[in-house]
Amino acid sequence: xxxxxPRKRSDRRSDDDGxxxxxxxxxxxxxxxxxxxxxxxxxxxxxxADDLTARVGAPIELVGxxxxxxxxxxxxxxxxxxxxLLTTDAAALVARGDLDLVVxxxxxxxxxxxxxxxxxxxxxxxxxxxxxxxAEDGSTLFAAAEKAGRDLYFEASVAGAxxxxxxxxxxxxxxxxxxxxxxxNGTTNFILDKMDSSGTGFAEALxxxxxxxxxxxDPTADVEGYDAAAKAAILASLAFHTRVTASDVxxxxxxxxxxxxxxxxxEMGAVVKLLAICELxxxxxxxxxxxxxxxxxxxxxxxxxxxxxxxxAVFVESEAAGQLMFYGPGAGGAPTASAVLGDVVxxxxxxxxxxxxxxxxxxxxxxxxxxxQTVTRYHVAIDVDDRxxxxxxVAQTFAEHGVSIRTVRQEGHGDDAQLVVVSHRATDEALSxxxxxxxxxxFVRDISSVMRVEGEEx
Amino acid sequence: xxxxxPRKRSDRRSDDDGxxxxxxxxxxxxxxxxxxxxxxxxxxxxxxADDLTARVGAPIELVGxxxxxxxxxxxxxxxxxxxxLLTTDAAALVARGDLDLVVxxxxxxxxxxxxxxxxxxxxxxxxxxxxxxxAEDGSTLFAAAEKAGRDLYFEASVAGAxxxxxxxxxxxxxxxxxxxxxxxNGTTNFILDKMDSSGTGFAEALxxxxxxxxxxxDPTADVEGYDAAAKAAILASLAFHTRVTASDVxxxxxxxxxxxxxxxxxEMGAVVKLLAICELxxxxxxxxxxxxxxxxxxxxxxxxxxxxxxxxAVFVESEAAGQLMFYGPGAGGAPTASAVLGDVVxxxxxxxxxxxxxxxxxxxxxxxxxxxQTVTRYHVAIDVDDRxxxxxxVAQTFAEHGVSIRTVRQEGHGDDAQLVVVSHRATDEALSxxxxxxxxxxFVRDISSVMRVEGEEx
Numbered sequence: 001x002x003x004x005x006p007r008k009r010s011d012r013r014s015d016d017d018g019x020x021x022x023x024x025x026x027x028x029x030x031x032x033x034x035x036x037x038x039x040x041x042x043x044x045x046x047x048x049a050d051d052l053t054a055r056v057g058a059p060i061e062l063v064g065x066x067x068x069x070x071x072x073x074x075x076x077x078x079x080x081x082x083x084x085l086l087t088t089d090a091a092a093l094v095a096r097g098d099l100d101l102v103v104x105x106x107x108x109x110x111x112x113x114x115x116x117x118x119x120x121x122x123x124x125x126x127x128x129x130x131x132x133x134x135a136e137d138g139s140t141l142f143a144a145a146e147k148a149g150r151d152l153y154f155e156a157s158v159a160g161a162x163x164x165x166x167x168x169x170x171x172x173x174x175x176x177x178x179x180x181x182x183x184x185n186g187t188t189n190f191i192l193d194k195m196d197s198s199g200t201g202f203a204e205a206l207x208x209x210x211x212x213x214x215x216x217x218d219p220t221a222d223v224e225g226y227d228a229a230a231k232a233a234i235l236a237s238l239a240f241h242t243r244v245t246a247s248d249v250x251x252x253x254x255x256x257x258x259x260x261x262x263x264x265x266x267e268m269g270a271v272v273k274l275l276a277i278c279e280l281x282x283x284x285x286x287x288x289x290x291x292x293x294x295x296x297x298x299x300x301x302x303x304x305x306x307x308x309x310x311x312x313a314v315f316v317e318s319e320a321a322g323q324l325m326f327y328g329p330g331a332g333g334a335p336t337a338s339a340v341l342g343d344v345v346x347x348x349x350x351x352x353x354x355x356x357x358x359x360x361x362x363x364x365x366x367x368x369x370x371x372x373q374t375v376t377r378y379h380v381a382i383d384v385d386d387r388x389x390x391x392x393x394v395a396q397t398f399a400e401h402g403v404s405i406r407t408v409r410q411e412g413h414g415d416d417a418q419l420v421v422v423s424h425r426a427t428d429e430a431l432s433x434x435x436x437x438x439x440x441x442x443f444v445r446d447i448s449s450v451m452r453v454e455g456e457e458x
Numbered sequence: 459x460x461x462x463x464p465r466k467r468s469d470r471r472s473d474d475d476g477x478x479x480x481x482x483x484x485x486x487x488x489x490x491x492x493x494x495x496x497x498x499x500x501x502x503x504x505x506x507a508d509d510l511t512a513r514v515g516a517p518i519e520l521v522g523x524x525x526x527x528x529x530x531x532x533x534x535x536x537x538x539x540x541x542x543l544l545t546t547d548a549a550a551l552v553a554r555g556d557l558d559l560v561v562x563x564x565x566x567x568x569x570x571x572x573x574x575x576x577x578x579x580x581x582x583x584x585x586x587x588x589x590x591x592x593a594e595d596g597s598t599l600f601a602a603a604e605k606a607g608r609d610l611y612f613e614a615s616v617a618g619a620x621x622x623x624x625x626x627x628x629x630x631x632x633x634x635x636x637x638x639x640x641x642x643n644g645t646t647n648f649i650l651d652k653m654d655s656s657g658t659g660f661a662e663a664l665x666x667x668x669x670x671x672x673x674x675x676d677p678t679a680d681v682e683g684y685d686a687a688a689k690a691a692i693l694a695s696l697a698f699h700t701r702v703t704a705s706d707v708x709x710x711x712x713x714x715x716x717x718x719x720x721x722x723x724x725e726m727g728a729v730v731k732l733l734a735i736c737e738l739x740x741x742x743x744x745x746x747x748x749x750x751x752x753x754x755x756x757x758x759x760x761x762x763x764x765x766x767x768x769x770x771a772v773f774v775e776s777e778a779a780g781q782l783m784f785y786g787p788g789a790g791g792a793p794t795a796s797a798v799l800g801d802v803v804x805x806x807x808x809x810x811x812x813x814x815x816x817x818x819x820x821x822x823x824x825x826x827x828x829x830x831q832t833v834t835r836y837h838v839a840i841d842v843d844d845r846x847x848x849x850x851x852v853a854q855t856f857a858e859h860g861v862s863i864r865t866v867r868q869e870g871h872g873d874d875a876q877l878v879v880v881s882h883r884a885t886d887e888a889l890s891x892x893x894x895x896x897x898x899x900x901f902v903r904d905i906s907s908v909m910r911v912e913g914e915e916x
Contacts, residue, residue, distance in 0.1 A: 161779035163629030171621030174799020320796035321619035324786035338778035341632020
């Protein structure tokens with residue numbers, strides 16, 4: 001949009017020899033946080049300095065790195081952060097007033113929020129990888145960026161190195177996105193892939209993920225879907241030009257996924273994935289946005305089914321473009337730093353030209369569709385008494401809730417008799433009411449698996 | 459980069475009521491060509507007008523559509539192009555002087571080039587899908603855009619709806635791309651996929667592609683790799699910040715790919731794809747860029763192997779991000795129009811803000827590596843006399859050319875005896891010299907298949 005502020009860049013510096021389009025003072029960048037991502041940002045800024053200068057049109061100068069414990073940040077794979085750049089006073093660093101760019105890779109809500117707000121107020125553009133903060137309180141940040149006339153970019157906050165936010169915001173800006181379905185958490189994908197390939201249970205697969213460094217000692221944020229839900233909120237906001245926060249996202253983790261769920265998926269040519277699904281639905285007052293994170297069975301022929309190990313992928317369905325998929329490493333220091341640096345180049349170019357990129361686009365202001373009103377399909381494995389009439393009674397229970405059955409498969413006999421039912425599409429409300437009703441039936445011994453089915457019949 | 463021209467948008471119009479950031483006169487767009495892509499551009503401009511206005515910040519008004527035969531363009535799936543917008547005088551349309559945006563979807567070199575240059579000279583920014591023109595003479599267009607202070611965007615020129623140019627230009631601008639490997643021609647992928655899935659020969663698969671509308675009556679541009687080579691030139695230029703033209707791209711088509719090549723690939727767990735490969739190599743005077751299009755065997759486990767039918771995908775390897783893949787429909791009216799409209803939104807925003815997006819980035823100015831110096835691997839099927847010592851003699855021939863053998867497999871006996879050799883990596887020169895030498899040997903009856911092998915051991 002129009003940027004009506006005076007051109008600050010015109011206060012040319014003494015190093016400007018008159019060739020104003022080719023020689024410009026360095027852009028000053030401060031880095032907040034120097035862990036696995038931050039240290040890679042420092043490395044890339046150093047190793048690719050010449051390319052970055054050519055691509056931006058001016059050098060980028062690292063002028064400060066805020067860390068909690070400077071003594072841990074001496075050696076970064078061959079490149080030493082000059083000791084005089086390290087500081088423990090992040091607040092003073094962002095407030096120094098001469099910064100062009102601030103990169104925030106601390107994570108979490110505070111002090112990240114206060115630092116980003118201070119950076120913007122003090123005239124810097126901000127690049128952040130902070131999904132939790134954006135998903136909880138993005139609107140405060142966007143408003144501050146708007147007010148300051150500065151950029152706030154955050155490609156690295158979703159799916160690591162995979163360029164997905166820029167394509168949603170820009171490449172698909174002339175299209176109408178209908179659904180975004182992503183594998184956006186590498187830890188849970190590693191665990192589910194392990195369960196699928198080796199037949200192990202959740203606990204064993206989690207342990208292996210922890211041993212290999214794919215899962216944290218406290219895996220809650222990943223395993224319970226909090227991480228994916230934050231990313232779903234960001235994806236939904238961008239895809240549908242509206243505001244979705246983490247608390248708007250329905251969330252189920254994978255801790256309850258059993259080896260028999262995975263085997264049952266395999267039986268029907270499907271695989272279990274933790275999906276972040278953002279889509280348009282019909283609300284009471286018109287179109288509404290639905291965002292949810294839960295394990296689901298998808299057909300093995302679906303492009304997302306082949307996403308193995310800790311890789312991420314985001315599948316986008318839009319009106320004109322059709323089906324697109326973006327695939328790559330969803331985490332890790334260097335991949336995430338690649339996304340950060342891509343934003344740094346864009347934001348730096350904008351600073352040089354004294355313009356802003358597109359800000360928040362939330363004009364659609366959609367209602368959030370409650371999970372109960374979301375349309376999906378269920379896979380239900382029912383341990384039943386092995387006697388005549390049970391199938392009819394089960395079918396009757398589905399029918400009473402207005403849910404059609406797509407397939408039913410009988411497995412085992414006697415005490416092992418099981419009916420595996422896959423429904424047609426219905427509201428989650430109707431489907432869960434059906435399952436609740438089944439639990440009360442005397443011919444039902446147990447409901448051994450309930451899982452949503454996605455990726456076809458849409 | 460810095461845009462130092464006076465702000466033209468400040469000559470506010472009478473429809474400007476003072477709220478300069480929210481109300482702006484419509485941006486005037488002219489469309490050149492109204493075939494399968496152009497008609498979809500018109501439809502989307504009409505159907506998504508409200509969304510486009512919200513995303514751009516001003517309405518986009520279609521003020522003219524240049525076509526050769528107006529009588530063919532009355533009905534566009536429910537939306538009629540107003541008759542008064544149609545014109546056969548494209549040159550006058552682009553020269554009218556009050557255009558903000560020109561969309562060129564005529565294709566071919568002329569008159570497209572002259573029209574684009576005139577549009578830029580007359581103050582319009584240009585969005586084009588014209589791969590042939592960009593690959594042959596992009597530098598003329600970029601220079602004209604630079605001189606005019608206007609944008610030239612071309613996402614739709616490569617891989618249809620798949621956002622790949624913007625990710626390469628912007629998302630990966632802080633990273634170092636090492637290789638781009640793409641399936642960028644849907645016709646040939648359909649044919650090769652058909653040959654793989656049904657065992658048919660090339661001629662039969664081509665015929666089916668033609669019947670289904672995936673191949674043209676004259677399939678030369680697709681089958682001989684010209685289309686893919688133009689796209690390879692564009693991808694290489696963007697990925698490596700240099701200039702590569704279509705004539706720099708080594709090119710082999712798929713007409714010589716036989717059912718037995720495809721079967722032989724299957725034997726070794728591979729599949730034949732027509733690949734556009736752009737990579738950095740070592741030239742005589744430092745790094746050089748290599749771009750080539752040819753059929754190749756890739757392992758079935760490679761992400762590109764699962765790209766079926768007429769879909770496209772581009773696989774990118776970069777230093778920090780690692781391996782990324784972008785997948786989707788590579789052609790078709792609506793998908794290509796989606797990419798065009800995405801560019802229209804960006805370019806329109808830039809016009810409103812009176813800025814330019816990043817122009818050509820060719821600072822690296824790399825030499826082009828000749829095909830002979832490019833490093834690859836060969837799969838060679840050699841019909842040999844079935845006698846002792848032949849394997850040793852074949853191995854000796856490889857060794858004499860400095861080529862190591864990775865695997866060798868003997869098939870058949872007597873008159874059907876065949877050795878299938880897969881080499882380690884070597885220059886194409888050394889590999890082709892090896893094959894030429896083998897042809898002269900008395901124990902070699904025929905070389906029945908020679909194909910490059912890609913996608914591993916890199």
